[in-house]
Amino acid sequence: MPEKKNKLIAYNELERMIIEPGFCTLCGACEAACPVHAIKVEHGKPHRLHDCSKHLDSCPICYDICPHTDALLFETLRFVADAPHRRESLGYYRKILLAHATNPTLRDASKGGGVVNALLHFAINEKIIDSATVSEASSRVPIKVKPSISLVPDDVLSAVDAKIVPSAVAEAFGRVVFEYGKVHIAFVGIPCHIRAVRKLEAWQHKLMDSLEITIGLFCLWTFSLGRLLEYLLHDHNIAANEIQNVDLTANEYVVTTEKRVVRIPLSEVKSHIMNSCRTCVDFTSELADLSIGGASPLKDWSMVIIRTKKGEDFFNRAVKEGVITTKKVKAEPETLAHLIQLSAHKRTAALQEIKAMRKAGIPVPTAIEFLYKTIATEISMLKEVKVGEIMTKKVIDVPPSMTVNELLDEIAKHHHIGFPIMDESKQVVGIVTLQDAMKVAKEKRSSVSVGEIGTKGLVVVFPDNSVAEAFEKMSKHNVGRLLVVDKKNPRSLLGILTRSDLMHVLSMRAKLTVVYDKD
Numbered sequence: 001m002p003e004k005k006n007k008l009i010a011y012n013e014l015e016r017m018i019i020e021p022g023f024c025t026l027c028g029a030c031e032a033a034c035p036v037h038a039i040k041v042e043h044g045k046p047h048r049l050h051d052c053s054k055h056l057d058s059c060p061i062c063y064d065i066c067p068h069t070d071a072l073l074f075e076t077l078r079f080v081a082d083a084p085h086r087r088e089s090l091g092y093y094r095k096i097l098l099a100h101a102t103n104p105t106l107r108d109a110s111k112g113g114g115v116v117n118a119l120l121h122f123a124i125n126e127k128i129i130d131s132a133t134v135s136e137a138s139s140r141v142p143i144k145v146k147p148s149i150s151l152v153p154d155d156v157l158s159a160v161d162a163k164i165v166p167s168a169v170a171e172a173f174g175r176v177v178f179e180y181g182k183v184h185i186a187f188v189g190i191p192c193h194i195r196a197v198r199k200l201e202a203w204q205h206k207l208m209d210s211l212e213i214t215i216g217l218f219c220l221w222t223f224s225l226g227r228l229l230e231y232l233l234h235d236h237n238i239a240a241n242e243i244q245n246v247d248l249t250a251n252e253y254v255v256t257t258e259k260r261v262v263r264i265p266l267s268e269v270k271s272h273i274m275n276s277c278r279t280c281v282d283f284t285s286e287l288a289d290l291s292i293g294g295a296s297p298l299k300d301w302s303m304v305i306i307r308t309k310k311g312e313d314f315f316n317r318a319v320k321e322g323v324i325t326t327k328k329v330k331a332e333p334e335t336l337a338h339l340i341q342l343s344a345h346k347r348t349a350a351l352q353e354i355k356a357m358r359k360a361g362i363p364v365p366t367a368i369e370f371l372y373k374t375i376a377t378e379i380s381m382l383k384e385v386k387v388g389e390i391m392t393k394k395v396i397d398v399p400p401s402m403t404v405n406e407l408l409d410e411i412a413k414h415h416h417i418g419f420p421i422m423d424e425s426k427q428v429v430g431i432v433t434l435q436d437a438m439k440v441a442k443e444k445r446s447s448v449s450v451g452e453i454g455t456k457g458l459v460v461v462f463p464d465n466s467v468a469e470a471f472e473k474m475s476k477h478n479v480g481r482l483l484v485v486d487k488k489n490p491r492s493l494l495g496i497l498t499r500s501d502l503m504h505v506l507s508m509r510a511k512l513t514v515v516y517d518k519d
């Protein structure tokens with residue numbers, strides 16, 4: 001069969017924009033999300049196991065959900081944006097406090113306050129969750145980390161302490177759903193892992209029906225394992241299988257083998273951090289329900305940022321049961337100052353790096369640096385901008401009789417993923433999206449029509465509504481596009497307003513005005 005033209009296959013773009021230029025952090029989300037199991041993360045890189053375009057006419061998912069692409073970033077904000085506070089360097093939050101595991105054994109096992117493990121241990125015990133996806137050191141080579149699945153409380157104890165190399169924990173999430181059939185899962189990961197999971201949620205991927213809570217860790221950077229091991233062997237004569245323990249201090253990377261302890265200045269090992277970390281603006285897992293990290297200079301406490309209502313309820317239950325002990329951050333003000341300083345530094349350094357890369361002609365994903373500056377007040381500032389001013393007026397519509405296969409051709413041709421359905425008298429009768437089309441079995445796509453699968457209950461706005469009102473409507477109805485119709489005849493289509501249109505206006509504003517809280 002001849003290859004169809006205009007196929008919308010995202011893997012090619014993912015490979016070109018993320019994998020090949022070194023922006024991949026090996027989270028495994030693309031592997032977990034791929035509907036035809038065409039991707040495998042192994043040997044330090046995602047690989048395509050087979051050509052997915054043989055099974056699918058169009059599929060944007062792996063590009064969309066990768067944490068380093070510009071797709072869906074705006075949509076991910078809605079998971080945290082109802083929090084009452086926001087700081088430029090820390091994102092949205094409800095509360096910031098200090099905490100540690102009340103049980104000293106859990107505390108001693110961790111380099112921080114042992115909060116993550118105490119929470120997971122408690123939540124599995126109390127059946128609040130039925131499992132957790134975590135990461136633990138490989139038993140043979142402790143410098144390596146592997147994603148693991150905790151099913152009983154004591155499983156989480158082996159995931160103690162962070163390993164500063166990549167872990168395909170999002171891939172493990174896929175396994176815990178499909179292989180273990182778990183439905184109340186806690187996900188623990190670093191900021192890019194959390195962003196991948198939020199993108200999957202924004203995509204309404206079926207995996208995410210089983211997500212109970214996201215616990216994000218702070219992250220300054222991660223080493224490229226291959227490069228680090230090569231360097232340790234070449235410059236310090238340390239083979240991977242000799243390493244018993246590694247530790248990071250403020251100035252040193254400390255490697256312990258059976259025979260010696262090697263102290264390497266941080267400045268020397270820093271050249272082995274992953275490329276993507278140089279442009280990463282998120283230190284505190286800004287999209288997580290709960291973010292947890294060090295509380296420097298305190299030794300056995302962790303800093304906890306509660307961002308969502310769900311995170312707050314989850315955390316408070318553990319506090320109420322005495323599993324976690326807390327302390328007001330006000331009591332140790334230097335811990336918060338340190339956090340803000342580190343987070344702001346990471347962001348500034350990343351923005352400078354992005355600028356330098358762009359100058360050198362290196363393609364950097366476009367939305368990241370301004371997206372995290374988007375705040376609720378900005379959206380409310382868009383009250384003066386009317387929908388009619390920014391909507392797309394030239395709308396491509398489809399007839400109800402079009403088959404699903406023909407629709408997929410239209411999607412590939414125009415690179416739009418949703419179309420209004422118009423009847424013969426040019427009255428709008430519904431809307432159909434790529435997601436609707438993908439639900440139809442392949443063999444039925446030439447006989448099923450878009451009229452049969454489209455949504456008939458329309459979410460509409462009028463040209464004189466403000467963009468802020470439109471944003472509220474999109475969030476409330478969880479849709480990515482709104483039809484703009486005539487007030488006098490709601491079946492008469494005047495335009496379409498997509499999340500990308502809103503993104504565009506917000507990004508223009510972000511460039512023109514500085515309205516963010518200053519730390």
Ligand SMILES: Cc1cc2nc3c(=O)[nH]c(=O)nc-3n(C[C@H](O)[C@H](O)[C@H](O)COP(=O)(O)OP(=O)(O)OC[C@H]3O[C@@H](n4cnc5c(N)ncnc54)[C@H](O)[C@@H]3O)c2cc1C
Pocket residue numbers: 109110111112113114115116117133134135136145159160161162163164165166167169188189190217218219220221222292293294295302
């Ligand atoms: C790559 C990385 C970089 C970090 N950088 C910083 C930093 O710069 N500043 C800071 O304050 N905190 C950082 N942290 C977080 C910190 O190390 C602690 O995890 C955090 O303070 C929580 O402490 P805890 O005592 O509650 O739990 P811990 O016992 O430390 O928590 C362990 C948890 O970390 C998870 N984990 C371990 N390795 C990985 C990995 N490679 N990828 C994903 N998850 C992993 C395990 O699943 C486990 O649940 C980093 C964590 C990682 C993984």
Ligand code: SF4
Pocket residue numbers: 014018019023024025026027028029030031041046065066067068196
């Ligand atoms: S989704 Fe994760 S594993 Fe896949 S390309 Fe992106 S960062 Fe890499």
Ligand code: SF4
Pocket residue numbers: 025190191192193219220221222274276277278280281282
């Ligand atoms: S610095 Fe950013 S990109 Fe790098 S591992 Fe941490 S969260 Fe991921």
